[in-house]
Amino acid sequence: xxxxxxxxxxxxxxxxxxxxxxxxxxxxxxxxxxxxxxxxxxxxxxxxxxxxxxxxxxxxxxxxxxxxxxxxxxxxxxxxxxxxxxxxxxxx
Numbered sequence: 001x002x003x004x005x006x007x008x009x010x011x012x013x014x015x016x017x018x019x020x021x022x023x024x025x026x027x028x029x030x031x032x033x034x035x036x037x038x039x040x041x042x043x044x045x046x047x048x049x050x051x052x053x054x055x056x057x058x059x060x061x062x063x064x065x066x067x068x069x070x071x072x073x074x075x076x077x078x079x080x081x082x083x084x085x086x087x088x089x090x091x092x
Contacts, residue, residue, distance in 0.1 A: 024054040027084035032071075033063040039089035046087060 021027060029050060031043045047059055062079060064071045071079075079086060 021085060024050065024056050024085060026055065026057050028058045028060060028082060029056045029085045029087065030060045030062055030079050030083040032079070032086060032088045033061070034067045034088060034090065035064050036067045036090065037092050039091045042089045042091040043087070046089075 031047060033039045033043055043061065047061075050056055050059060060083065062075060064075065
């Protein structure tokens with residue numbers, strides 16, 4: 001007989017996802033590269049698509065110093081203070 005183990009854990013306090021805007025038109029969109037390999041390629045393509053399909057007010061590019069740690073507080077403040085929508089790249 002085999003024993004199967006479930007590697008998942010329960011979440012103490014579930015989080016709600018952020019509300020999504022109905023449109024990106026007129027919004028400032030920040031593209032955050034977390035410094036993983038090829039993340040910039042993914043964000044380049046996302047930026048192309050945003051410019052083709054939406055009318056954002058601005059597209060801002062930011063980059064974390066390393067993917068191994070959370071974004072520095074200063075970078076977080078910059079993003080929160082200047083953006084309506086954040087897209088974070090997770091690529092390898």
